[in-house]
Amino acid sequence: MSLWTAQEAAAATGGRATSDWQVNGISIDTRTIEPGDLFVALKAARDGHDFVAQALEKGAGAALVSHIPEGVAEDAPLLLVEDVQTALEALGRAGRARTKARVVAVTGSVGKTSTKEMLAAMLTPQGRTHAAVASYNNHWGVPLTLARMPADTEYAVIEIGMNHPGEIAPLSRQARPHVALVTTVAAVHLEAFEDVAGIAREKAAIIEGLEPGGIAVLNADLEETPVLRDVAQDAGVATRWFGQTSDDYCLQEAQLSGDVTRARIVQAEREFSAEIQSLGVHFAMNATGALAAIEALGADLELALAGLQGWSPVKGRGARFTVGLPSGPVTVLDDAYNANPTSIGAALTVLAATPTEGRRIAYLADMKELGPEEARLHAGLADHPALAKIDAVHCIGPLMKHLYAALPENKRGTWVETSAEAASALPAQIQGGDVVLAKGSLSMAVARVVDAIREIGQGNPPS
Structure with a gap:
């Protein structure tokens, strides 16, 4: 067909x-x-x-x-x-209208794509599931995802993002979700917003597209949680809350062991065990929100947890792989797709928790769109508790020079202007047994560092 x-x-x-x-x-x-x-x-x-x-x-x-x-x-x-853009939006609305799918839309400052992929893995065992590919979450990505949706879809997962005020509500109205999930709110895109509360209000605007009787799934652990609560109450929508402080879906424990995170989630009188094939408390939190969204959709929780075991992070978003060097294997944490203070903190925590026979090394590049606070936010990473277990931090870009200056001398690696320079210097900086994290905003091209490690493993000089 x-x-x-x-x-x-x-x-x-x-x-x-x-x-x-x-x-x-x-x-x-x-x-x-x-x-x-x-x-x-x-x-x-x-x-x-x-x-x-x-x-x-x-x-x-x-x-x-x-x-x-x-x-x-x-x-x-x-x-x-x-007009092609207008026509794509019309095709997306028609694609959404012709299906009887139960739809969940996901937004948040951090974790949108990972949570979207988790939800797709959790719903696939339960029916024909359609989800956005990559990070197709903007003014063309959302209608494209909707237009691609087969008419016989039973579950759909739509990712919605933003860079400026007023972007999320129109996209949510196109998606018409039955469940709207906000993963978290953080200091991202501050160039376009006065404060983090403004970001929270924009994220909460996903509620505006909810179908009648729809449910908002919201993070209970944030400073901006009252903002989310107010928007939901003003809209008159039902809510489900998740987090370590939630009475609905409570993440009571997250154990990081080897390559697996095991989460214990309590909901009312029920207790669930979630196994995630990657390290990270943030992944456990995303899974808790996803589980709440699954229940709000009316899908089966046990099947969802079974599906979750098949999920792992994708390239650039926390994917882990091993490269064989002449001196031994190096473990790479590829988180090069994007960066903000919250996601870099989470990545450093994962690096600190990763078992190693060698050193733990981070390559961190500039975080963009942070506005007037950018220097302070970069330097502030030097205070992250995970650094106690990290041996060296190499800094890339003019903004990361602030972190380089703030780092304790025994943690300070090198500072370079570009990821290309970092890739060239890399062979002398890593050795067998090391665990290496690469993270930065997409425009900084930190993927070049990841590619350079692969090339060394293939016996080639970094290009």
Whole structure:
């Protein structure tokens, strides 16, 4: 069965199909497009219309465009619309409307993607489950996820993010979730907000899209918890609370052992044991929130816990792997996708808890979008208690120079301007038996450090 026919897509968007086509998927990137996909010609850093001919050559079933691009035949399989972004949103709303799926939407300053992936693993044993890929959580990622949803989906997990005020509510209204989960609120995107309370109000705006009778699942442990509570009360929605201080879903214990975190979660008279295939109290907290969301969806908790055992972090988000060096194996904690004070603190805690026969080494790069407090927030990482068990911290970027200056001399590694320089210096800084953490904001390209370790393991100099 096709995902969209030309007639269905035209009806959803108000556009005009040039021929009778059908598609089995949707893509915005010719590098990863699959035969039979609908190519959506979005305008971002580049105009997607410039790639329509290439998409069709690679087997795209059709293209969503606002005009016939140069080099594309007039009888090519197209869906002509006034505005591609608006049409994608309309297609997403239609994709959501035609399914009877139970939908959970996830937001939060930290842990959105990991929690979304946990929920997908917990729901997959219970029915046909559709979830956002990667971090598709913005103005095009949410409608794209909805438009990709098969009509027979039974459970859907939608991730919703933001950089500025006013972004979350419209995306939540597109997703129309039955359950809205806020993982946590932290000092992220402070350039765009006056304070963390403003961030909390924006995260809580996910409640605005809830279906009638919907439930908000909220973190009980935060300084900003009263803000979340006020928004939920003003909206008149039912709530479920999770956290170490919650009376609903209480994380009573999280034991880190080897490569596994075991969590003990209490809900009313019931007690649950959750096993997570990665180290981190923050993962145990995310799992507690996910379990509360599963119950709010009406899904089975025991099946969910069984599904959770199959989850592990993905590349760049806490994934762990071992690289064989001539001097012995090195364990790498790849958390290079993004960074803020809360997530770096969590990553340092995981590094400190990771068993090793060698040293514990961190490569930390600049945290972006922290506003006027950026220098203080970088330097403040030097006070994190996990540093007591960490042997060296190498700092990358102009902002991390503040941390470098604040570190105790016995913890201070090197400071360099870029991740490329850090990758070049890396062979002399690590050896067999070490555990190495790499973390920083995406624009700092700390993945180069991770790749450099892999290359050393393959006997190649870092490129």
